[in-house]
Amino acid sequence: MAASTLRYGRLRVVSAVAVIGFLLTSCGGSSDASDEVRVSAASSLSLAFAALGSAFEALNPGVDVVLNIGGSSLLREQILEGAPVDVYASASTDTMAPIVDGGLSDGNATVFVRGFLAIAVPAGNPAHVTGLDDFGNEELLIGLCDVVVPCGAYARQVMSRAGVEPAVDTNEPNVRSLLTKIEAGELDAGIVYMTDVRSASGGVEGIEIPDAVNVAADYPIAVIVEGPNTVGGRAFVDFVMSGVGQEILAGFGFVTP
Amino acid sequence: MSRAQSSHGPSRPPIAFVVLAAIAVVFFLLPLIGLLARTPWSDLVSLLASEVVADALVLSAIASFAAVTISTVVGVPLAWVLARVDFRGRALVRGLVLLPLVLPPVVGGAALLFALGRRGVVGEPLYEATGLVLPFSIWGVVIAVTFVSMPFLVLTVEGALRNVDVRFEGAAASLGAGGWTVFRRVTLPMIGPSLAAGMVLTWARAIGEFGATVTFAGNLAGETQTLPLAVFVALETNRDTATALSLLMVAISLTVLVLLRDRWLRPQ
Numbered sequence: 456m457a458a459s460t461l462r463y464g465r466l467r468v469v470s471a472v473a474v475i476g477f478l479l480t481s482c483g484g485s486s487d488a489s490d491e492v493r494v495s496a497a498s499s500l501s502l503a504f505a506a507l508g509s510a511f512e513a514l515n516p517g518v519d520v521v522l523n524i525g526g527s528s529l530l531r532e533q534i535l536e537g538a539p540v541d542v543y544a545s546a547s548t549d550t551m552a553p554i555v556d557g558g559l560s561d562g563n564a565t566v567f568v569r570g571f572l573a574i575a576v577p578a579g580n581p582a583h584v585t586g587l588d589d590f591g592n593e594e595l596l597i598g599l600c601d602v603v604v605p606c607g608a609y610a611r612q613v614m615s616r617a618g619v620e621p622a623v624d625t626n627e628p629n630v631r632s633l634l635t636k637i638e639a640g641e642l643d644a645g646i647v648y649m650t651d652v653r654s655a656s657g658g659v660e661g662i663e664i665p666d667a668v669n670v671a672a673d674y675p676i677a678v679i680v681e682g683p684n685t686v687g688g689r690a691f692v693d694f695v696m697s698g699v700g701q702e703i704l705a706g707f708g709f710v711t712p
Numbered sequence: 713m714s715r716a717q718s719s720h721g722p723s724r725p726p727i728a729f730v731v732l733a734a735i736a737v738v739f740f741l742l743p744l745i746g747l748l749a750r751t752p753w754s755d756l757v758s759l760l761a762s763e764v765v766a767d768a769l770v771l772s773a774i775a776s777f778a779a780v781t782i783s784t785v786v787g788v789p790l791a792w793v794l795a796r797v798d799f800r801g802r803a804l805v806r807g808l809v810l811l812p813l814v815l816p817p818v819v820g821g822a823a824l825l826f827a828l829g830r831r832g833v834v835g836e837p838l839y840e841a842t843g844l845v846l847p848f849s850i851w852g853v854v855i856a857v858t859f860v861s862m863p864f865l866v867l868t869v870e871g872a873l874r875n876v877d878v879r880f881e882g883a884a885a886s887l888g889a890g891g892w893t894v895f896r897r898v899t900l901p902m903i904g905p906s907l908a909a910g911m912v913l914t915w916a917r918a919i920g921e922f923g924a925t926v927t928f929a930g931n932l933a934g935e936t937q938t939l940p941l942a943v944f945v946a947l948e949t950n951r952d953t954a955t956a957l958s959l960l961m962v963a964i965s966l967t968v969l970v971l972l973r974d975r976w977l978r979p980q
Contacts, residue, residue, distance in 0.1 A: 627930070
């Protein structure tokens, strides 16, 4: 008797855990409303695109802009695997290239905005970082984006232009996770987009990178031809390129190309 | 896998059950088929023969076994207390154990950072006293995967303890056995299979952990980059490498799970 209840008990717990695990990790379903515009945008565009989305919705009642925010290359992989996306806004022309080359975009991608990089340090700059030279200091906790995402590739360009070999402690999967660690004070310094420093609400301070070594990040945008709502996607891209759209983007520190 | 059926199972399962079970199997099988279909078989060895992969493999092995060890050492006593001691706030403690299952791993990792990081509630005094920084080190990896995986052990063992007939323990105690002896000689053998199952579940969760690890411990090849982190980075550049790495993880995990099942988890 004892043995059988024991086995039953184990099974019950194991299956309960499995069910809980499944419920927790499975994502919500998707709806197929035709008035949805699905926009995949790079992490560094998250706040600006939230504002652009709201403005676009205000101008087009009944239209819903659904944002899919992530690292540019992850978003690209999703689209290459057939994710139902109408617009793709990437943080580099390199990550956009396979989309255009693969015929997934409606024509060529357009550079809609440009951003520059900046050094980010925690509020109060506890490690007294003054510039790029500090990135070679083994004593400091230094974070960059991983080289496979645009902010990491740009950061390494800046480093090589400045002639500094960075003593990296972590290669973050995207710029938001890098900022989280800097804001928490766990990293002494990192290289992010200037726009991120501006939007980081006090937890992060920026230090300018000299123009001579700074890198201009071109942000391309494209309508995805296989998206469920290409008409809406095109309208959204037109809005981003418009004076109103560019003004919103400028408010977040982006520069019109 | 197929030998258990004959003697003591119910004679004929309802047909609906068989159909539903088959659907469940297909559901689990499909992603594996997708992975196998995309596997670059001819380049498999060259894709996996890199220092980065070897480092990630070693780190994942160390971290996952450390997680199982720590979870067993503190999780079994916790499960025992939850199952046997009636105290105020027990439901709350059990809820706390469930927390890592409820929190998205990335949030769990951030919470660990705010608690145990260099500027964290506990981490800051620790850093000032000892100079020890847990994030961006192997300690950070072990902490993150243990946090996420230990609930599987505690819940499994607690369930088993609740189903143990306490009269056996009472009989042993009445014959003069001390508390530790009763646990070791009477309780432990009875919950053995469940403990093994809990350890395997804990290991499996630990080896696949991504979100809490990358958020708390960061990502640096050779230092904190476990296999799932290596897969994530590879996915952004070279899908063949990512697929090969994923296949490696599936192969290791399936081997361990199937072997352990045969050896220890066989129904008695």
